[in-house]
Amino acid sequence: MSVNLAPDTVASGPADLGPAPLRTRGGARSRRRVSGWVVLVVVAVIAVLMVFPFWIALINGFKPSDQYLAGGPVSIPTELDFSSLVDFWHQVDFNRKLLNSVVIAGSVALIAAALSMLSSFAIGIGRIKGRVWLLAVFMVAFTIPQEALVYPLFVLTRDLGLYDTLLGVIIILAVLQSAFGTYMLSSVLGAFPKEVLEAARLDGASRRQVLGRIVFPLTRPMLSVLVTFFFIWTWNDFFLPLILLPSAKNQTVSVSLGALSGQYTSDPTSLAAASLAGILPALVFFLIFQRTLMRGVNLGAVK
The missing domain is CATH 1.10.3720.10 (MetI-like)
Structure with missing residues (x-):
C-alpha cells in the first residue's frame, strides 16, 4: 500500500514549521541578554554609590585645608598632605x-x-x-x-x-x-x-x-x-x-x-x-x- 503526497505539501510542511522555534529561541536569548545588561548596570550603580564615600574620605584625608576651601570635597588634591x-x-x-x-x-x-x-x-x-x-x-x-x-x-x-x-x-x-x-x-x-x-x-x-x-x-x-x-x-x-x-x-x-x-x-x-x-x-x-x-x-x- 502506497500513499502519494503532493509535492507542494512535502515542500511546504517543514518550511512552515522550521522558522517558528528559531524565532522563539532567538527572542528568549535576546531577552536574557537585555536582562543581563540591566542587572549589570544596576550592580555597577550600587557599587559606585558604595565606593563613593570611601573615595571622598581618601581624597580629603590627604588634601591641604586651603585646597579643600578652594575646590570643595570632590576636587582632586594636587599635592599630598599627611x-x-x-x-x-x-x-x-x-x-x-x-x-x-x-x-x-x-x-x-x-x-x-x-x-x-x-x-x-x-x-x-x-x-x-x-x-x-x-x-x-x-x-x-x-x-x-x-x-x-x-x-x-x-x-x-x-x-x-x-x-x-x-x-x-x-x-x-x-x-x-x-x-x-x-x-x-x-x-x-x-x-x-x-x-x-x-x-x-x-x-x-x-x-x-x-x-x-x-x-x-x-x-x-x-x-x-x-x-x-x-x-x-x-x-x-x-x-x-x-x-x-x-x-x-x-x-x-x-x-x-x-x-x-x-x-x-x-x-x-x-x-x-x-x-x-x-x-x-x-x-x-x-x-x-x-x-x-x-x-x-x-x-x-x-x-
Missing part, C-alpha cells in the same frame, strides 16, 4: 584605640564563634528537649535593640566590677553575637547526615570526639564566615562601647571617631583622615579573609 592624619593620630592616641579595637573585636569573634558552635551542636545534633523554643529565644535575643539592654548591662557590669574594662565589653558582645551564630548553625547541624553520626557512635566515638573530629572540620568554612562577620560587626559597634567604656584609655576606634566629630567639626580634612584611619583596618581584614568568606557562603548555599 598633617591631618598625623595630627589626628597623636591627638586621640590612636595606637591605643587601635589596640583596644583589635583586642575586643578579635576576642569577641573567636569567643562568639566557639559559643555558637557548642550551643548549636547541643541543639542541632544533641536534639535536646525544647529545641524549637530555644531557637525562638535565640532569634529574639539577636533582634533586641541595644538601647533596651543598656541599663541592665550597666548595672550588671558595675556590680561585677567589669564596668569600664575591656573584659566586660568582650563578654557582653560575645554573648550577644553568639545568639545569631547559634541560630544560623543550628539549622545547618540539624540537617547533618545521621549516617555519619551513627557510624562514629558504632566506632565508639564520644560526643567530644564527634564534635572535634567530624562536626568541626565540616563546619569550619561556616565558622570562618561567622568569625569574619563578628569581627566587622564588633569593630563597627559604637553604642555599647560608648556606654561601658567611658575612660579615654579604654575607648575603641569608633568611639574616638565619634568624639572627634563633635570636637573638630570645623575641620573636614581631619574628619576625613579620621574616617580613613577607622575604615582601613576593617577593610584590610575583609580583603584578607574574602576568599574564606566566599567559600563559606557557597558551601552554605550548597548545603
